Amino acid sequence: MKRRIKNNVYWVGKVDWELQHFHGFEYSTHKGSTYNAYIIDEEKKVLIDTVWSPFAEEFVENLDQEVGLSSIDYIVINHGEVDHSGALPLLMKHIPDTPIYCSANAVKSLRGQYHQDWNFQVVKTGDRVSLGNGKELIFVEMPMLHWPDSMAAYLTQDNILFSNDAFGQHLATDHLFNDQVDQCDLFNEAIKYYANILNPFSPMLKKKLEEIAALNLPIEMIATSHGVIWRDNPRQIVEKYAQWADNYQENQITIIYDTMWNGTKQLAEKIAAGIREADQEVVIKVYHLAKSDEADLITEVFKSKTVVLGSPTIYNSMLHSMAGFIQLLKQLRFKGKKAAAFGCYGWSGEAVKQMTELVEKAGFTIISEGLRSQWNPDEGAEQAAVGFGKNIATS
């Protein structure tokens, strides 16, 4: 169904209410998502992006009925990932010669995925395409936000920035705009998206935001490729991104542990009690890693000033869940955060030292050499855990 977003600009995307996982199973999408595609209907008719491949057939059929495939003059592909380009192979069977405007890197990503040699028109930052009626599209390359091929397109006069993944959220909604949805849902999903997908590229993002500001384009609407369109004060999400890109943290300490027979869990709870004794204000959150959603945990790490990681020792090492989680922390390149490790052990007890080394390599500043407790914590060990917590709160 084609829906007007402004003047002659229409949303022609797909709401995916059922999506529960994204990027394979890496990213949980508890609230579904949308794949936003747009039609600009001026003298020239332009399609901006498509939808994920499972919805290709209904997308193309719908586009044909509502817009007419043969009337599309240009296609803009802002990013080659399959959730946005997935309907291209089917679409291009119907209109094979239609020019596709994209970055040089998108030619590589599209060829690499679909093995087709379509009519690619490579554009760079500042290039313009006239759509008639005095309107133009201006392209802005956004390399590594979040693929090498990423770019945005800006529509003059209507002052809409088609930002693709930037400023997006995995939020299925029948409403199109940011002011129409629950604001808690919206910002929870926006920050989760940033933490899990864009955080590694924060240094580039800061520069890109400055570059876009220097272009002095009046931006009245930011039309993303996932979730709602920002029409009510679109600057608010740009300002949020500027904060999030700047080593973001809140007054929060997050304890994340895995446990076998609950000894390490017992320590986790005592550490939390120690933190609270020393600091009445700090937000404390405690999660059992194996029972938790890792993408949600990453959002909590993103908000934290300190993370405290716990695992017992098994086979001279930590539980594999923790090793995987620390690898995730490393990939996401957190900066300016502190960490400490703890755990129970029976006889060898290597996990705490190993966790400490790994999380330091992942870019965290280590608070102490960590807390180890042999067998199940007795009263003395519990007191040590409380003291460890106090030390973390005041470090």
Place this chain on the structure above:
Amino acid sequence: MDKYECTACGYIYDPELGDPDNGVEPGTSFADLPDDWLCPLCGVGKEDFELVEE
């Protein structure tokens, strides 16, 4: 001095600019970049860079 392009993401290393965000002074040739220097855009190593023919 020669420029080098990252074959993964297209970043151009320009010796005149260096990479000050990552401690590389302007005027540092590509050959003089430390072996563990990474593309500041996409994170691949020096071996994934190619000479830019001008």
